[in-house]
Amino acid sequence: MASSHLSGSSSSSSRHCRVVSSSQQQQQRFRNSRGPGRSSWAPPWVAMAKAREASEFLAGERVANLKDGAAVDGPDLSVTVNGIKFPNPFVIGSGPPGTNYAVMKKAFDEGWGGVICKTISLDAGAVHNVTPRYAKLKAHDNKQVLGWQNIELISDRPTEVMLAELKQLKEEYPDRVLIASLMEEYNKDRWDELIGRTIETGVDALEINFSCPHGMPERRMGAAMGQDCELLQDVTKWIADASTIPVWAKMTPNDINITSPGRVSLDNGIDGLAAINTIMSVMGINLKTLRPEPSVEGYSTPGGYSAAAVRPIALAKCMSLAKMIRDEYPGRSLSGIGGVETGKDAAEFLLIGADTVQVCTGVMLHGYPLIKTLCGGLQEFMEEHDFKSIDEFKGAALPYFTTHAELYRMQEEAIAAKKAAKVGLKNDAEWTGDGFQAETDSMVSNN
Numbered sequence: 197m198a199s200s201h202l203s204g205s206s207s208s209s210s211r212h213c214r215v216v217s218s219s220q221q222q223q224q225r226f227r228n229s230r231g232p233g234r235s236s237w238a239p240p241w242v243a244m245a246k247a248r249e250a251s252e253f254l255a256g257e258r259v260a261n262l263k264d265g266a267a268v269d270g271p272d273l274s275v276t277v278n279g280i281k282f283p284n285p286f287v288i289g290s291g292p293p294g295t296n297y298a299v300m301k302k303a304f305d306e307g308w309g310g311v312i313c314k315t316i317s318l319d320a321g322a323v324h325n326v327t328p329r330y331a332k333l334k335a336h337d338n339k340q341v342l343g344w345q346n347i348e349l350i351s352d353r354p355t356e357v358m359l360a361e362l363k364q365l366k367e368e369y370p371d372r373v374l375i376a377s378l379m380e381e382y383n384k385d386r387w388d389e390l391i392g393r394t395i396e397t398g399v400d401a402l403e404i405n406f407s408c409p410h411g412m413p414e415r416r417m418g419a420a421m422g423q424d425c426e427l428l429q430d431v432t433k434w435i436a437d438a439s440t441i442p443v444w445a446k447m448t449p450n451d452i453n454i455t456s457p458g459r460v461s462l463d464n465g466i467d468g469l470a471a472i473n474t475i476m477s478v479m480g481i482n483l484k485t486l487r488p489e490p491s492v493e494g495y496s497t498p499g500g501y502s503a504a505a506v507r508p509i510a511l512a513k514c515m516s517l518a519k520m521i522r523d524e525y526p527g528r529s530l531s532g533i534g535g536v537e538t539g540k541d542a543a544e545f546l547l548i549g550a551d552t553v554q555v556c557t558g559v560m561l562h563g564y565p566l567i568k569t570l571c572g573g574l575q576e577f578m579e580e581h582d583f584k585s586i587d588e589f590k591g592a593a594l595p596y597f598t599t600h601a602e603l604y605r606m607q608e609e610a611i612a613a614k615k616a617a618k619v620g621l622k623n624d625a626e627w628t629g630d631g632f633q634a635e636t637d638s639m640v641s642n643n
């Protein structure tokens with residue numbers, strides 16, 4: 197959507213960052229200027245601005261040579277997770293890049309290792325989206341998008357249409373990994389029905405959205421369910437019992453110690469965790485209109501924050517989950533999500549212990565061909581360290597996280613060791629006949 201630097205309605209929120217968003221006026225102009233029957237048409241400056249941002253940001257990134265998602269040359273990028281082989285670890289995260297057949301097909305054609313569709317529920321008729329629904333936090337240079345807020349709900353497309361499209365994709369791409377994202381109410385029959393009908397499409401796995409921070413809390417769905425371990429206790433059991441294919445539970449970073457819902461899910465037989473979904477946010481206040489963004493009829497509502505700015509938070513949450521999986525649930529998996537735009541960003545999630553890495557906002561900013569630079573950047577990192585496969589370095593950074601108290605203890609120990617190994621003699625009485633030359637040398641400054 198249009199950003200305010202193009203329309204002159206930006207507001208500044210700090211010395212370093214600018215909050216920009218689509219205004220209603222821009223939306224109206226945009227709608228008025230749409231060509232008849234061309235629903236995907238957008239003013240040329242939108243495409244030009246996006247292409248410029250994307251090409252500048254990704255300039256210099258290595259591009260991988262992929263066939264059906266697998267690296268044709270260089271280090272092997274394939275991973276096997278919960279028995280499913282992914283040609284590369286990059287998975288389209290649930291959201292706009294997995295909304296319908298056309299975009300998911302595009303993802304497979306470009307080489308994405310797997311695709312997770314936009315979250316489906318049984319009653320799409322109850323999902324009412326608004327527009328504008330996104331707002332950006334841009335860097336001071338107005339080029340890089342640091343943060344992204346959405347107030348988008350789950351899929352508003354009829355369940356039977358989404359399921360038919362998943363079936364068609366799986367028939368056309370039998371060897372590629374397709375995962376259905378699901379969300380439902382606290383009702384066993386509804387979960388049984390949704391899971392049964394979804395599995396019939398032939399998808400490889402399910403990801404359960406226990407984590408969308410906005411929309412439908414009144415139906416106790418999404419994060420409202422994922423933050424309530426009592427509800428999760430029942431629901432994860434129903435899901436694990438109903439599913440004959442692997443299931444990942446997608447965790448919220450909001451208002452809960454993320455290991456608590458993770459532990460409930462894994463205890464009840466869920467195969468893997470995915471983290472993070474978006475972080476509850478208010479993108480900013482428009483200093484001209486004095487109204488919050490994104491503005492719908494002059495009003496707004498808190499939304500979900502994503503993109504580069506959330507990566508450090510996502511890494512911290514994934515680190516906690518990865519430690520728990522390593523220590524208590526060996527064999528279960530972790531899908532890392534949050535602010536990944538380059539292969540090196542992804543390498544950090546893998547080093548922390550993730551098995552796969554999901555990308556959502558990155559695709560909205562840079563398009564589906566991003567997969568080529570994600571794989572290229574990851575291969576470049578692997579070559580620098582002479583890693584031949586992802587298994588060789590998965591989780592390698594995890595042992596180096598400890599408590600602050602332990603950091604202090606180790607530092608005191610190191611200082612004491614340095615003092616003990618101090619060079620030179622304290623006084624003339626310390627000279628000995630045997631070590632005389634070494635003792636002399638220990639007090640020379642330019643050895």
Ligand SMILES: Cc1cc2nc3c(=O)[nH]c(=O)nc-3n(C[C@H](O)[C@H](O)[C@H](O)COP(=O)(O)O)c2cc1C
Pocket residue numbers: 289290291292314315344346348349350351377405408446472473474501502503504506533534535536554555556557558
């Ligand atoms: C516009 C938008 C819509 C999203 N819709 C969904 C959704 O339907 N289901 C879901 O599980 N996550 C959804 N997400 C969350 C993403 O899958 C992802 O967890 C989050 O955005 C962080 O990753 P990112 O920084 O790569 O976007 C959405 C994110 C965005 C930006």
